[in-house]
Amino acid sequence: MRHPHFTFWQHSFLTLTLTVGGLAHAAGMPTLQEVTVSSGQHDLTGVADSATEGTVTARQLTNRPLLRPAEALETVPGMIVTQHSGDGKANQYFLRGFNLDHGSDFASHVMGMPVNMASHAHGQGYMDLNFLIPELIGSIQYRKGVYAAEDGDFATTGSARIDYLRRLDQSFVELGMGQHNFRRLLAAGGHSLGDLNLVGAIEVGGYDGPWEQPQNLEKHNAVLRLTSGTAANGFALTGMVYKADWTATEHVPERAITGGEIGRYGALSPSDGGRTHRHSLAGDWARTTNTGASKLNLYVIDYGLNYFANPSGYINSLQGDQHEQADDRTLWGGQVKHSWFLGPQWQDTELSLGTQFRQDRIASVGLYATENRQRTNTIREDRIRQTALAVLLEARTQWTAWLRSTLGLRRDQIDARVTPLAGQFNMSNGGDASAGQTSPKLGLVFGPFDLLGPTEFYANWGHGFHSNDARGATARSNPQDGSAVEAVPLIVKAKGSELGLRTTPLKGWQSSLSVWQMALASELVFIGDEGITEPKGASRRHGIEWSNYITPADGWIIDADIAWSQARFKEANPDNGGRRVPNAIPLTASLGLSADSGGTWFGGLRLRYLGAYALEEAGEQKSSAFWMASLKAGYRITPKLQITLDVLNLFDKKANDIEYWGGACTRNEALAGTGGCGTGSGIDGRLLHPLEPRTLRLGLRASF
Template sequence: MHGLDRNLRPLKSAITGSHGAYPSRRHLTRITLMLAGMLSAPATEAAGIPTLNEMVVRGKTNNLIGTANSANEGTVLKQQLDMRTVYRPGELLESVPGLIITQHSGEGKANQYFARGFNLDHGTDLRISVDGMLVNQRSHGHGQGYADLNFLIPELASGLQYQKGPYYADQGDFSSAGVVNIGYVDKLPAGIANFSVGNQGFMRGLVANSRDMGTGTILFAGELNTKDGPWLTKENYKKFNTVLRYSQNTGNTRFNITAMGYGTNWNSTDQIPERGISSGLIPLLGAVDPSDGGESHRFSLSGALQHTSNYGITKANLYIIHSNLALFSNFTYFLDDPINGDQFSQLDKRFQTAFNLSHAWVNNIAGFAVENTVGVQVQNDVIENGLLSTRQRQTLSTTRRDHILENSIGLYYQNSVQWLEKFRSVAGARSDYYWFDVKSNNSANTGQQYDSMTNPKLSFIFGPWAKTEYYINYGSSFHSNDARGTTTTIDPRSGDPVGRVNPLVRSTGYETGLRTAILPGLQASVAFFRLDLDSELLFVGDAGTNEASRPSKREGVEVSAFYMPNNWLTVDLDYALAKARFTGSDPAGNHIPGAIQGVGKAVIAMDNIGPLFGSIQFRYFGKRPLTEDNSVQSNNTMTLNGQIGFKIDKKVRVILQGFNLLNTHTHAIDYFYTSRLPGEVAAGVADKHFHPIETRSFRVSIVANF
């Protein structure tokens, strides 16, 4: 607390110097914690062996009572992330209550995300950022909001912050279901050398370190990873990952400059039809088209600056990202082309630039402590998209080619007032402006569009009483639609006329909840929510993308609890239940295909018991309707992962990780659509298609600090 307090002295001076009155100590504490992210206190605890004691001392004593604006927001500490057993980097996000991560194809693709009654596909309505850079890619070749986290290096993550619902003025596109922000450390207390091997062809090496350079710090990291997986067609997954960062974290002005590079290629075993398994035509771990797969790369250069003065705290970041994806998929096999098959390639190449600027200050008006934040967010995307018909990754014909310019500006203001000792309000508004310019190889689908939207936000916070705080939240937000959908008038496959979609789609949320620390060692929250969307983004299994659909409504409850009864044991639990429906009447039915209903997780971690430490994770992925009339459902999926480690000395430890320890033969994801296997009727067969969960596997890691 003292380090943050020192950084806030100019801010406090501005309050007392300008207005005479001084807010309460409790309120200044809340201000300090709320603005901590802007102050950039260096996050350095990344390389040492995490202990549960450290988790309490470094952050878990802050239970967010008095600082949070809703029951659904929270922080996951670096030490908690380190105790997670993750099969792939994106699974770090499962530390967010109610969020499930899975995969329906090769390792190089973006994960599938499920939360709050959504099948979020590869990122629609879940806004994800890493080190201040938006990961979601709009107007993407494989789906709107595509969010690929394979470039993430878990050892460099300084922590994770999450917010759910459209109640936050500084969050724009894709934020209706939630927001996840992952930070990177500026400095490591010691170097990290990690070498891991496992069955299924897994091998990973990582070297990371930091050094003082002048008045700043330089950090570097390099990672190599290979994996084949359990599939009959080996994934032959190969990845490289690099980070180079320079930062200065002293004085009133702090900044960092970061370069990242990532690249990968792989073979994929996509979802397979149930009838192929039951007939013996396809092995459980086999593929219909073994030539599916892809390659991807991402390079970025970013800079962030924060300045504290008597006028408040100013924060800015600027970044440019170049990314490229070539994806080969075949979901319907021989339905459209009985001779060559239905494999297609989705191409996406882009330069994404963005600039974000915000200013926060505190003053006292008529005896009330008031916090204010204003900001502007600018983004430009230059995109080359392609959809090709292919056979064994060789191009047969071009379905469409598009050049897209997409620009946006977001303006927001948020105001928080401490009206009474146990009552405060947070009100805000956000306006977004979008410009679309699409040049297609079919002139009928070429055009320009413009749209704008303003969304209000309002939260009331009561308490705390008996270490319990209560929240009421209202707000609206939006997701953008694919720019091509806003100008397309002719279906590029069939040549039939199609209607254009609205560029921006509003969502409106309502929520009430509480957060409590009434029992020693316990932190818990409960939230009841409703979310209405003007148009659902629905995944289309046989096309491998998503499209705008009918309006929808979601209602649900989320419960989470973190309990630490002593200094060697922690228990982390969460469960969420949601009901998702299309609104209005339709003969097809009102269930939303793929919408998650129930999801739960339990993590037990142990440390401070001599040289041993470890954790175990249980995960429940509930049933989903696969058709609008709910006549076809997925099964639920339950998995158990875990790890056990031994500290050889203060600098070396060995960790054994196990995945799918019960070796359950269940499904990672399910869809229902029409496909055609060789010899079947020309019209194809409607069937459930699924991707098997990976079989039991183990990895051994030797981690040394130097």
């Protein structure tokens, strides 16, 4: 009997071979690679270390219709960004057969600052990108997989590094208005004095949404950035202030809608939602010479969240089961890295050595029972100090004209101390937890070869990890009822590999194809709603991705990608015998068109497809597949004055942003005592959060 992994790679290699030999037009470089490709049409050397990394430019984001700021990450091929609550909460992310929840397996950084929160009140790796101002994004550098030494915690499926513009050529004021009481004012200005550039922006806005219970989102955002030189030779100092308040319409049982208890956009709880803030200061410095390069960045972040939710409805009482998750922390850290360019005598090797440090000082992280946002009981409250230190070593070597390699080694150490502060059954928890991992990385690049266009082949392999919540690693009892629980590891190991290729088959057309696999030691997840860690077992995933980026004429961009994956637990669920990983989307696709030649008219169109995914391990319950489109159209009244119209969900698709399967109760069911509702039992069924209907937004921008 053949080993299943061997069979998979045999099939993968055959697929790649046939693609190059007979279907070369489907081979190649990843979507959105414009700035990573050299100007010479036949020079790909040094472009990238894998087939699934790239850089997104500001120009590629300009004409992209966005419902939410975090949708800027959908420029990463295969990434899906949705929401199951209010717009002040972190989004839901999906990539490579992972339900990333709110960010547990994808690491993002903004101007060198980590966004993922460790040991967070709502969930491990919580990645709230609602503070982004898309108009200020200068670039998004993304990688997939665990192959880069620079990527550590949470970078299981990959990472993204978002950088704002270092200078603003034109200051502007933009006023946005739209349906459902959408309003937004953005004022951004820039000033240069010699080599110093100052960029500042203020954003205020609000949105009620289509919900029967208005969202009442109030958002305030500000950025001030001082830069000099470039990212390779210069410095930047960035201050950011963000806060938001909102009322949420959570996911609800489908039967509450179909049974007429609430409307399609109705809510079961009148006071869900929350408030959050993020204040930060970051600085980075870089210097590059003919013999080496040095980089340094430091940051400090003040963060807080008070989130109120009633996701199970009325299981335990007619008052509902609302709870508050609260997080109050300061985190600080940085990275220093130096690279040596060793020259021809050492095969033009670039040798890099660096260290990363991060400390989360969490003054209070808690779970509380509430009614109408008033605390009635403390389930658990803890103080946490968590420190992460990493050392990384990487060597890139050009062995021949057609072979280069990247060899990396990373050592991580995480130490945490959890101190219980309150909670009847929580005081026996807490203590110290510590874990470390050494992660080797290897990448090989073959080419460029002239196969109906310059083509490179990639092979990547590596180890990575994501951390678990420190409270789960120090747990002894369930804070809900005092029953004994088993502590879980502080680090979950991951191992991945990938074969890929990228090519430029025609002028203006870049394409990539890759096959990959990933093994995760455990799907352990900290459940913020319950204050415990839920074990899910080891898992295996594999998939195929094809991405394209085409510039058929000046000012025109077409990007298209399709991704298929399969996610399975290593062992079957004993209750239903199933091995499927719930909410792992097996098939996604997107198609985008952007047009802006500098004339009077400009705009963009995007289509996105989400395939049906299993809602539980047996796969008997599945979501509904759907596609949707969004449009942006713009008109320049004068060179300094323009008007835009965004039509989100262009064809008014009736679908769901997210679907789950689980136990919940509606108010009517609790009143009737149906299925034990109101007395501690829920009714299993489909839980959903509907896609927002067609929405029009008008923008007016004046530049000066």
